[in-house]
Amino acid sequence: MGNPKVDDIDRKILNIIQSDFPITSRPFKVVGERVGLSEQEVIQRVQAMRCSGVIRRIGGSFDSKKLGFWSTLCAAKVPPERVEEFNRVINHYPGVTHNYTRNHPYNIWFTFIGENRQEVERALEEISLRTGVREILSLPAKRTFKIRVNFEL
């Protein structure tokens, strides 16, 4: 399953540091105690997984709403021959954090985070003007049922 370079011990480490990363002076020592490895061995394994790309990053994921930001999910109907240009334009905005091509006439799906609703909606109008793509849906969340970004391995 998946990357053959990730063994069972790596999986154990990943399960811990995804959801329960120790907020303490020597986090990898604590992880080592839980999986039966030395601090140095854990650090080496985690560094190797960071280098190979299994780990994208280690850090904080913030609640944008609590920080006072406003976010939405957008879907745009972009003609295939203009997808590249459209992506170039929208990816340039720092508030566009995720952008995927999906199998639907609304083919470009992206998230947009900004200081407030007005700023984001203005940016979407600007995108529409600059790219000529008129059909862009903005689907802000009304309610969150679940956010879980760790994967059981």
Add this chain to the structure above:
Amino acid sequence: MVRILPMRKVLFIGEEERAVIRALQGDIPICERPFQVIGERLGIPEERLISIVQRMKDSGIIRRFGATLRHQQVGYRANAMSAWRVPPGKVEEVGRILAALPQVTHCYEREVSVEWPYNIYAMIHCKDEKACEEIARRISRRTGINDYLLLFSSHENKKESMQYF
């Protein structure tokens, strides 16, 4: 684990906390004492930094602290965004059913518009597309909701963490 999140309010973020957020929204160093290294850069003693991070975690400003994986590389190769057209009276029930599934990582109720009637969204992660389709069929049978879309991603055009401050 299913969490139904309550309405959240905006918290005041001071200068020191902003500096900490700037340091943690990227990638922390993988070394013996990462918080000491970051603290040195910020001019905040290690112990104090650790207590700020813990406090931000407790208050929910930090939703999660730890490693983010490239899920394609650990066996979850297919991801589908499912969009469901759910009558207003069934939103709560359907939202809870979706949220309880381990393959569902994100689930939201979203605003609708005239041209777009789908109101419930769930991200489904599976080993392959067939497994995603099977889950969606199961959800449909269980909830009685037949009007849904299963949108597979064919290309990742951008994925970054938000740089807040």
